[in-house]
Amino acid sequence: MKKRVGVFVCECGTNIAATVDTARVAEYAKTLPGVVYAINYKYMCSDPGQELIRNAIEEQQLEQVVVASCSPRMHEITFRKATAAGGLNAYMMEMINIREQNSWVHHDHEQATNKAQSLVRMAVAKVLRNKPLQVSTVPITKKAMVIGGGIAGMQAALDIAEGGHQVIIVEREASIGGKMTQLDKTFPTMDCAA
Amino acid sequence: MSIDSQAGWEPKIIVFACNWCSYAAADLAGLNHLEYSADVRIIRTPCSGRMDPMLVLRAFNRGVDGVLLSG
Amino acid sequence: MVAAAQHPNIELMTYSEVTKVSGYIGNFKVTVKQKPKYVDWVACTGCGTCIDKCPTKKLADEFDFGMGKRPAIHKLFAQAVPGKPYIDAENCLKLTKDKCGICEKVCPTDAVNFKDMAVEKEIEIGAIIMATGYDQFNWKEAYGEYGYGKYPDVISGLEFERLVSAGGPTSGHIVRPSDGKEPKNIAFIKCVGSRDDTKGKSYCSRACCMYTAKHAYQVKTKIEDSEAYVFYMDVRTAGKNYEEFYQRALNAGAKYIRGRVSKIYPRGDKLILKSEDTLMGMPIEVEADMVVLATAMVPSAGAVELAKKIGFSVDKDGWFQEAHPKLQPVETFAAGVYLAGTCQGPKDIPDTVAQASGAAVKVLGLFSKTELATEPMVSEVDITKCSGCGLCVPICPYNALSLNEINERGGHGHGPFTRQVAVVNNSLCQGCGSCLPACRTLALNLRGFSNDQLVSEVDAVCL
Numbered sequence: 017m018k019k020r021v022g023v024f025v026c027e028c029g030t031n032i033a034a035t036v037d038t039a040r041v042a043e044y045a046k047t048l049p050g051v052v053y054a055i056n057y058k059y060m061c062s063d064p065g066q067e068l069i070r071n072a073i074e075e076q077q078l079e080q081v082v083v084a085s086c087s088p089r090m091h092e093i094t095f096r097k098a099t100a101a102g103g104l105n106a107y108m109m110e111m112i113n114i115r116e117q118n119s120w121v122h123h124d125h126e127q128a129t130n131k132a133q134s135l136v137r138m139a140v141a142k143v144l145r146n147k148p149l150q151v152s153t154v155p156i157t158k159k160a161m162v163i164g165g166g167i168a169g170m171q172a173a174l175d176i177a178e179g180g181h182q183v184i185i186v187e188r189e190a191s192i193g194g195k196m197t198q199l200d201k202t203f204p205t206m207d208c209a210a
Numbered sequence: 211m212s213i214d215s216q217a218g219w220e221p222k223i224i225v226f227a228c229n230w231c232s233y234a235a236a237d238l239a240g241l242n243h244l245e246y247s248a249d250v251r252i253i254r255t256p257c258s259g260r261m262d263p264m265l266v267l268r269a270f271n272r273g274v275d276g277v278l279l280s281g
Numbered sequence: 282m283v284a285a286a287q288h289p290n291i292e293l294m295t296y297s298e299v300t301k302v303s304g305y306i307g308n309f310k311v312t313v314k315q316k317p318k319y320v321d322w323v324a325c326t327g328c329g330t331c332i333d334k335c336p337t338k339k340l341a342d343e344f345d346f347g348m349g350k351r352p353a354i355h356k357l358f359a360q361a362v363p364g365k366p367y368i369d370a371e372n373c374l375k376l377t378k379d380k381c382g383i384c385e386k387v388c389p390t391d392a393v394n395f396k397d398m399a400v401e402k403e404i405e406i407g408a409i410i411m412a413t414g415y416d417q418f419n420w421k422e423a424y425g426e427y428g429y430g431k432y433p434d435v436i437s438g439l440e441f442e443r444l445v446s447a448g449g450p451t452s453g454h455i456v457r458p459s460d461g462k463e464p465k466n467i468a469f470i471k472c473v474g475s476r477d478d479t480k481g482k483s484y485c486s487r488a489c490c491m492y493t494a495k496h497a498y499q500v501k502t503k504i505e506d507s508e509a510y511v512f513y514m515d516v517r518t519a520g521k522n523y524e525e526f527y528q529r530a531l532n533a534g535a536k537y538i539r540g541r542v543s544k545i546y547p548r549g550d551k552l553i554l555k556s557e558d559t560l561m562g563m564p565i566e567v568e569a570d571m572v573v574l575a576t577a578m579v580p581s582a583g584a585v586e587l588a589k590k591i592g593f594s595v596d597k598d599g600w601f602q603e604a605h606p607k608l609q610p611v612e613t614f615a616a617g618v619y620l621a622g623t624c625q626g627p628k629d630i631p632d633t634v635a636q637a638s639g640a641a642v643k644v645l646g647l648f649s650k651t652e653l654a655t656e657p658m659v660s661e662v663d664i665t666k667c668s669g670c671g672l673c674v675p676i677c678p679y680n681a682l683s684l685n686e687i688n689e690r691g692g693h694g695h696g697p698f699t700r701q702v703a704v705v706n707n708s709l710c711q712g713c714g715s716c717l718p719a720c721r722t723l724a725l726n727l728r729g730f731s732n733d734q735l736v737s738e739v740d741a742v743c744l
Contacts, residue, residue, distance in 0.1 A: 087233075087237045087240075088254070089229070089233070089234060089237060090237075107657065107658075107729065113237070113252070115240065116236065116237040116238075116239075116240025116241060117236050117237070117240055117252050118240075118248075120240035120241070120243050121239060121240050121243065121244060121245055121246055122245065122246075122248045123245060124248065127248035128248060130248070131248045131251070134251065134741075134742060134744075135251065137741045137742075137744065138251065138253070138738045138741040138742055139738075140741070141737040141738060141740065141741035142734045142735075142737055142738050142741075144737070145731065145733050145734045145737055146729075146734070147728070147731075149657035149658065149728055149729065150657060151654045151655065151656075151657050152654075152655050152657065152707055153652035153653060153654055153655065154305075154307055154308060154652065154653050154655055154708045155307065155308070155652055155653070156307035156308070156407045156647065156648065156650060156651070156652065156653050157307060157308055157309075157405050157406055157407035158407055158648045159405070159406045159407055160406060160407065160408045160409070160410065160644050160648075161309075161311055161404065161406045161408070161409050161410070162409075162410045162412055162621075163299055163409065163410070163411055163412060163413060163587070164411065164412035164413040164414055164581075164622075164624065165285075165293070165295065165412075166412060166414045166622065167622065167630060167633055167634065167637070168412035168414065168621035168622025168623070168624070168633045168634075168636065168637040169410070169412030169621065169622070169637070170282065170284075170285040170637075171621070171633075171634050171637035171638060171641070172410045172412060172621045172637040172638070172640050172641045172644075173285055173288075173291050173410075173641075174284060174285055174288060174291070174641075175637070175638050175641030175642070175645070176290075176410075176641045176644050176645060176648075177288045177289075177290035177291045178288075178290075179641070179645040179648070180290070181290060181644075181645070181648050182290050182291075182292070183290060183291050183292070184291075184292045184293075184294055184404065184406070185285065185291060185292070185293050185294065186294045186297050186298070186299055186313055187293070187294070187295045187296070187297065188296065188297065188298050189295065189296065189357055190295050190296045190318065190356070190357045190361065190365075190367045191295060191356065191357040191358065191361035191362050191363070192282060192285060192286065192293060192295060192362050193282050193361075193362060194414055195414060195415070195439070196630070197282070197358060197360070198344065198439055198442055198443060198446075199439075199442045199446070200442050200445045200446035200447070200449070200453070200499075201495070201499075202495075202630055203491045203492060203494065203495045203523070203526055203629075204491070204520070204521075204522040204523055204525070204526035205522075206495070222742065222743065224739065224742055230614070251742045253735065253738050253739070253742070255714070255730060255735070256658065256712050256713055256714050256727065256729075256730050257712075257713035257714055257715060259678075259713045259714060259715030259718075260713060260714030260715065260717060260718075260727065260730060261718065262717055262718040262732070262735075263718065264718075264732075265735055265736065265739060268736055268739050268740075269739050269742075269743070272739065272740060272743035273743055274739075274742070274743055
């Protein structure tokens with residue numbers, strides 16, 4: 017695998033840029049072994065931001081992508097898709113969190129920028145060891161089970177059944193209906209519960 | 211020995227954080243803008259079960275001052 | 282209810298419990314235990330002759346909290362779905378003392394079968410919706426000041442529902458459980474077990490403000506010259522048309538008093554409630570014929586154990602944990618298992634129905650695919666390094682690892698031989714990586730979080 021990493025530093029409006037000098041982080045990234053391209057941009061997750069990634073993959077013949085931005089728990093899938101749209105395997109991308117775990121928890125610009133740099137260094141080191149991964153598939157048994165036959169279970173079962181699939185309701189009492197059958201009229205309309 | 215007596219000392223702390231709890235909690239700390247020391251570096255792991263003692267030893271071997279496993 | 286029973290795509294397994302769940306999203310195997318009903322529901326027409334003829338008639342009806350009576354062979358309630366009877370084995374004369382057997386004799390279709398046994402069935406399914414609901418907080422154990430349940434006319438909101446229901450033990454006539462007389466003054470106490478860290482739960486049960494308003498309204502409209510006193514901490518009416526409904530209860534004459542009742546004690550055949558009116562800033566005393574407690578919702582009995590069996594988490598109070606409090610309210614951490622209704626947390630009927638439809642959409646979305654993509658970040662075995670020691674097998678929390686025999690060609694003077702190596706089931710593996718530290722030969726690795734990836738991160742930090 018060739019080492020051609022592109023680093024994309026997100027400013028997240030001012031969420032990151034107010035604390036972290038993103039231009040300096042991008043400049044620093046260019047000095048890291050394997051990195052051939054680095055840029056900072058206002059919103060990496062936006063359409064133009066993703067286009068930036070797609071185009072850079074093609075124009076710079078990138079093999080690996082690092083996105084320094086918010087938490088991967090937020091946008092990992094977004095950037096995997098953007099990486100795949102650029103022609104790479106989606107798993108050749110690493111995200112590094114410089115928002116929730118950096119710009120939002122530190123005040124000092126210098127310290128936060130230094131930390132962002134070392135985080136990017138960490139992500140670059142990791143991504144150079146990423147391997148393309150293939151998604152495999154398994155068959156689906158298209159039959160559902162609803163555990164509990166109260167109003168929630170009945171409603172869910174009816175919706176799935178109307179969608180054309182088999183549903184089994186498992187109810188521990190000898191009748192479905194649940195607590196609802198014990199209720200008289202219900203608020204706010206005062207219609208009957210059964 | 212207190213930390214204050216060594217002004218300017220910047221310790222290196224590595225946190226191995228489980229993606230599903232501690233990493234998410236660190237995100238939550240960010241969401242609430244709870245400030246902490248910038249010396250901390252969080253490495254995401256899929257689960258604290260992934261933690262190999264080898265990684266901790268490696269970190270100390272490379273000069274890290276503290277390791278926190280959280281999961 | 283009937284719509285669910287009649288739908289051609291819905292199969293009902295009532296009087297049944299889930300005992301075992303294995304597998305993964307799209308491919309679960311669930312074992313369901315059908316408890317013995319002693320009545321063949323295929324043959325039974327639901328005519329009810331057995332119920333009429335059963336001599337053991339004076340059993341306390343659990344459905345009406347003991348306020349009504351039922352025979353040993355009975356339906357859960359008159360309009361039960363399916364409308365078939367079953368035998369209460371603990372109280373049936375035939376099953377306990379081998380006497381009687383009248384129901385068997387009178388049944389026109391020979392549906393009664395005293396030899397019925399529990400049956401376990403294994404069922405293959407692709408998705409599970411949890412809808413196990415709630416139970417009432419057991420106030421009788423916690424609230425000594427309300428009598429620990431020793432005053433018969435201090436009842437819960439759900440018991441009041443049975444009293445006021447046309448299908449209930451009194452055909453909807455509100456009477457005192459103690460003497461069957463119609464009460465004139467009824468007091469309602471909200472937040473019994475809810476919002477009470479010391480005796481109950483810290484959370485708000487969400488439906489009580491509204492059903493108490495309904496109860497007060499029903500008292501005012503059903504009983505002439507009645508008074509409905511509602512003791513409250515706050516009145517929370519966040520819902521469409523809820524505030525308007527509360528105003529309707531006020532306009533009907535319900536008296537709302539802001540304060541916690543500190544004690545209930547009997548005086549003659551009345552109950553005295555001591556409280557404070559915090560808006561007036563003075564202690565008050567109210568005389569009531571009956572007291573209704575708006576008890577907290579708690580997770581259904583057995584719900585926590587069931588969550589453990591299936592493999593997803595519950596919160597500190599035992600409610601099923603959703604995958605994200607805002608963005609994934611119907612998913613659990615177990616892929617393919619979804620949540621509907623109060624099993625996830627207290628809620629009222631509109632919210633329950635909405636969440637149930639949400640969970641159904643998740644299932645339909647899953648079923649709209651022909652195949653399911655699996656997460657590729659799973660463990661892999663380098664069989665050239667694996668010694669087949671098997672240490673990783675019991676460590677895997679998802680039973681994704683097993684030992685398999687492979688054939689080796691042999692060489693260096695040895696003929697062909699077989700040996701064991703670890704094998705990962707990619708569908709079961711959740712990619713936690715717990716097996717890696719157990720592997721002595723470094724044969725196991727985790728895609729996406731491999732040994733060299735994590736080591737390189739550590740090294741990069743230390744530069």
